[in-house]
Each structure stands twice: as structure tokens, then as C-alpha cells.
Amino acid sequence: MSARTIEIRSPEDGTPVWELPTASDKDVLDAREAVRKALPEWARTPAAERAAALHAAASSLRERADELARLNHEETGRDLAEAREGVLAGAATLVQYAELGPLHRGRSLLGAHEAVDMMVPEPRGVVVALTPWNDPVAVSCGLIAAALVTGNVVIHKPSERCPRTGSVLGEVLGEHLPPNVLITLVGDGEVGARLAISSDVDVIAHVGSTATGREIAGAAARTGAKTLLENGGNDPLLIDSDVDPEWAAEQAALGAFANCGQICTSVERIYVHQDIARPFLAALSRIATGTTLPPLVDRRHRDHVHGHVLEALARGAERVAGGEMPSGPGAHYPATVLSDCDPGMAVLAEETFGPVAPVRVVRDFEQGLAEAASGRYGLAATVLTDSSSHAQRAWRELPVGTVKVNAxxxxxxxxxxQPRGASGTGYGYGPELLDEMTTTKVLHLATAEGRR
Known part of the structure; x- marks a missing residue:
């Protein structure tokens, strides 16, 4: 038993929720050995049987959606209805990979008549899934399901900010799997680091901060493990002059304040055309002032968010709405709008990951597009425009993995x-994630006639 523990306090009022022991060095070693021993049999299991296990797990997950949503709410403060939607999204993801897995295949090659040539997909082996707290069930189900349905075994370490949610998810999924095909370990960053530096790990899939992703990439360069990294984002919202400023403000508020801005693809920086800047800011301020948010995940994160706001204000930004630290217990923070923001401010240059909408007024679409395309992150971006040519330019020129037009x-x-730059590497979700979880073996099978 580890001597270290993780204490979870309520984001609502700061009261203790529970305390859990972290995995010890021996626990990590035992988990690696156990999944490695379980790998050959699970890899030999027919794809249809692996898929059936995921279908059964999805059914169980739906049955326990209320329980998991409550745990998610208690640990991270996430709105209960949104947390339940996240659980159901996780169940749908299990079903998606249960359907896609048996269809994942290699291809035949046209070689000599006396031989058979094929490219055959095989599981990579031991997958370590390090998953986040902001949508813990849906994100975890994607990585775990894609790994399992292709014949890999998984060690899952959920974020230390939602250990009970992750543990119960592991129990629900594990009920339908052979022993040790999926092992969940409770732990902090040290436990994750011990998993990442192991030479007995074949894939490290991480959704979380850029700093941690860089450390994982460095460790994998030494061990040879494949990495799938979805890390930080600094997603821009570009607002053209020809859109309704009220509607644009609604879109901006949705993008910046949903789940308290704690979404990988939240709107992190806003570039609005000068022709509609004034009515847009007035509408966005009104929405923010009338918005009541649940708490952030914890006070440590709230300090990070408020630090970005204070830095912007000190450098000349204007507080349009919110931006003041609430008194009292818990980790609450108001919907915040800042104007007169400059590119060097952290609210525009870095990931705030909170309910903050920093606005920069631009003289024309060209300036907005150029600034939206700047920076080291490359996760996603949005453009609001009625111009088909501007929409075409935006999706072509924005160096990100996902571009959304008018939503x-x-x-x-x-x-x-695929995220780009500091936002990570590798495919996340979709059929392509099955490719990431498998490796390809080329087979040349000559016949006896070929030998003669």
C-alpha cells in the first residue's frame, strides 16, 4: 500500500469529499506485468468477441450513468446534467469502436502469382492511457475502447482530480473483460511518470497539459513507445464584419463559458472586426453578467485563471465583465470578458482553460486571420462569416487540426x-485512432510451387 494519498475537496465549498491512496511503485510494476501476461490471449480473441465485450460495457455504462455523473460532479464541480451527457457520450464511443473494430483490416498486395502478399494489422501491446478531468468518461472511453477492440491491453490512470470517477469507470468496463486486460491505477503525476518511463510500455496516450505531453514525448523517445498526445489548446474565434453581433456574442459566450471554459476546444481568444466590435462587446458583456457558472475544478486552477486575468489588466486590458475573485469557499469564478487585449498577454498567448473571453479588435479580416493563425498551439479554430471566400481562406490557412465555420x-x-504544434500529435477518435493503436506486419507467403 502506498503511503501517499490523494485528497479530493468539493469545488463547491471546499469540504473534504474523500481520500484515496495512490498506486505504489510495486502496484505500477505489478500492473505492467499483469497486463503483459494477459496480452497474448486477448490479442488472439476474435475481433467480434472483443467488440461484444465493448457493447456489453456500453450497456452497463448507461445503466450507471447517474452514479458516474454524480461522482464527476462531486470531484470536479461539473454541472450534473453535462456530466451525465459525458457518460452517455462515453457509452456511445464504446459502441462506435465495437462496430468499427471488426471492420479494421489490412490489405492484400499484388505480387507474384505463386505467393500471397498482405499487410496485416496487429495490436501494439501495452497501452498506457493518461486521461483528463474535464470530460473524464467520454475521453477515457475513446482511448480505452480503440485500444481494446484492436487487441491491446490497457493500464488506465485517470487524472488525480477525478480518481473515483476513473476507478468506477474501470470497474464498469472491467466487468465485461478477462482479468487484467484493463487495469486502473489511482495516482498523481508521479504515478503517470513511472508508467511513461517504462520500457515495457508500447503506447502512451495522453490527454492533458502541453508541459506533461512534452515530458512524455521525451520519455518515449528514450523507450521507443509510440505517443498519442492531445495537449493544450489556444483556440481562436475570428468574427467577420458581416455577421450579426448579437449572434456572434452568443457563439463567443458558448465557446468561452461552456463547462467554465474547461474544454480542450474552448474559445480562448477572440478577434472581432472593428465595424461590429462595440455592439459585440455590449452583447457579450450582457451575456456574461447574466451567466451563473458552476465552480472550476479546484482553487489551484482558479488561481491560474485569475493570474492570467490580473496579468492582462496590469498590461492595459479593460475589464468588461467579471474578472474579480469571489469571496467565500469553493472554486467559483465568474464569466469574464476583457477588451483591449494585446498579443503578448497570457490570455491571448497561452491556454487559460477558464471562463475568460479576451477580445482583440482588428481592423479587417486579414489582420484577424493572421493573428488567429499565430502562436504555438494547433488544436482547433472557429470563424464566423457570411463570406464564402473568407470561410475558404480561413479553413485553408489556419494551422490547426479542426476548423469550424459558423459554429x-x-x-x-x-x-x-490531428492536433499540431504544441497541441500534440497523432489522431484522436474516429476510425484513424484504430490505425494509431495497431502496427502493420507485411507478409510474403510463398508456395511450394514458387520454390520450384
Whole structure:
């Protein structure tokens, strides 16, 4: 038993929720050995049987959606209804990979008549899934399901900010799997680091901060593990002169304040054309002032968010709405709008990951597009415009994995865009994630006639 523990306090009022022991060094070693031993049999299991296990797990997950949503709410403060939607999204993701997995295949090659040539997909082996707190069930289900349905085994370490949610998710999924095919470890960054530096790990899939992603990439360069990294984002919203400023403000508020801005693809910086800047800011301020938000995940994160706001104000930004630290217990923070923001401010240059809408007024579409395309992150971006040529330019020129036109959220299921730059590497979700979780073996099978 580890001597270290993780204490979870309520984001609502700061009261203790529970305390859990972290995995010890021996726990990590035992988990790696156990999944490695379980790998050959699970890899030999027919794809249809692996898919059936995921279908059964999805059914169980739906049955326990209320329980998992409550745990998510208690640990992270997430709105209860949104947390339940996240659980159901996780169940849908299990079903998606249960359907896609048996269809994932290699291809035949045209070689000599006396031989058979094929490219055959095989599981990579031991997958370590390090998953986040902001949507813990949906994100975890995607990585875990894609790994399992292709014959890999998984060690899952949920974020230390939602250990009970992650543990119960592991129990729900594990009920339908052979022993040790999926092992969940409770732990902090040290536990994650011990998993990442192991030479007995074949894939490290991480959704979280850019800083941690860089450390994982460095460790994998030494061990040879494949990495799938969806890290920080600094997603821009570009607002053209020809759109309704009221509607644009609604879109901006949705993108910046949904889940308290704690979404990987939240709107992090706003570039609005000068012709509609005044009515846009007035509308956005009105929406922010009338918005009541649940708490942020914890006070440590709230300090980070408020630090970005204070830095912007000190450098000349104007507080349009919010931006003041609430008194009292918990980790609450108001919907905040800042104007007169400059590119060097952290609210525009870095990921705030909170309910902050920093606005920069631009003279024309060209300036807005150029500034929206700047920076080291490359996760997603949105453009609001009635101009088809501007929309075409935006999606072509923005160096990100996902571009949304006239909607800050949405998209068809199965999208698997690749993050770029500091935002990570590798496909996330969609059929392409199955490719990431497998490796290819080329087979040349000569016949006896070929030998003669």
C-alpha cells in the first residue's frame, strides 16, 4: 500500500469529499506485468468477441450513468446534467469502436502469382492511457475502447482530480473483460511518470497539459513507445464584419463559458472586426453578467485563471465583465470578458482553460486571420462569416487540426483531426485512432510451387 494519498475537496465549498491512496511503485510494476501476461490471449480473441465485450460495457455504462455523473460532479464541480451527457457520450464511443473494430483490416498486395502478399494489422501491446478531468468518461472511453477492440491491453490512470470517477469507470468496463486486460491505477503525476518511463510500455496516450505531453514525448523517445498526445489548446474565434453581433456574442459566450471554459476546444481568444466590435462587446458583456457558472475544478486552477486575468489588466486590458475573485469557499469564478487585449498577454498567448473571453479588435479580416493563425498551439479554430471566400481562406490557412465555420461546437461523429504544434500529435477518435493503436506486419507467403 502506498503511503501517499490523494485528497479530493468539493469545488463547491471546499469540504473534504474523500481520500484515496495512490498506486505504489510495486502496484505500477505489478500492473505492467499483469497486463503483459494477459496480452497474448486477448490479442488472439476474435475481433467480434472483443467488440461484444465493448457493447456489453456500453450497456452497463448507461445503466450507471447517474452514479458516474454524480461522482464527476462531486470531484470536479461539473454541472450534473453535462456530466451525465459525458457518460452517455462515453457509452456511445464504446459502441462506435465495437462496430468499427471488426471492420479494421489490412490489405492484400499484388505480387507474384505463386505467393500471397498482405499487410496485416496487429495490436501494439501495452497501452498506457493518461486521461483528463474535464470530460473524464467520454475521453477515457475513446482511448480505452480503440485500444481494446484492436487487441491491446490497457493500464488506465485517470487524472488525480477525478480518481473515483476513473476507478468506477474501470470497474464498469472491467466487468465485461478477462482479468487484467484493463487495469486502473489511482495516482498523481508521479504515478503517470513511472508508467511513461517504462520500457515495457508500447503506447502512451495522453490527454492533458502541453508541459506533461512534452515530458512524455521525451520519455518515449528514450523507450521507443509510440505517443498519442492531445495537449493544450489556444483556440481562436475570428468574427467577420458581416455577421450579426448579437449572434456572434452568443457563439463567443458558448465557446468561452461552456463547462467554465474547461474544454480542450474552448474559445480562448477572440478577434472581432472593428465595424461590429462595440455592439459585440455590449452583447457579450450582457451575456456574461447574466451567466451563473458552476465552480472550476479546484482553487489551484482558479488561481491560474485569475493570474492570467490580473496579468492582462496590469498590461492595459479593460475589464468588461467579471474578472474579480469571489469571496467565500469553493472554486467559483465568474464569466469574464476583457477588451483591449494585446498579443503578448497570457490570455491571448497561452491556454487559460477558464471562463475568460479576451477580445482583440482588428481592423479587417486579414489582420484577424493572421493573428488567429499565430502562436504555438494547433488544436482547433472557429470563424464566423457570411463570406464564402473568407470561410475558404480561413479553413485553408489556419494551422490547426479542426476548423469550424459558423459554429463554435459541433461536427459529425467520427472526426479524427490531428492536433499540431504544441497541441500534440497523432489522431484522436474516429476510425484513424484504430490505425494509431495497431502496427502493420507485411507478409510474403510463398508456395511450394514458387520454390520450384
Amino acid at each position: 463554435v461546437f459541433g461536427g459529425a461523429p467520427g472526426g479524427a483531426a
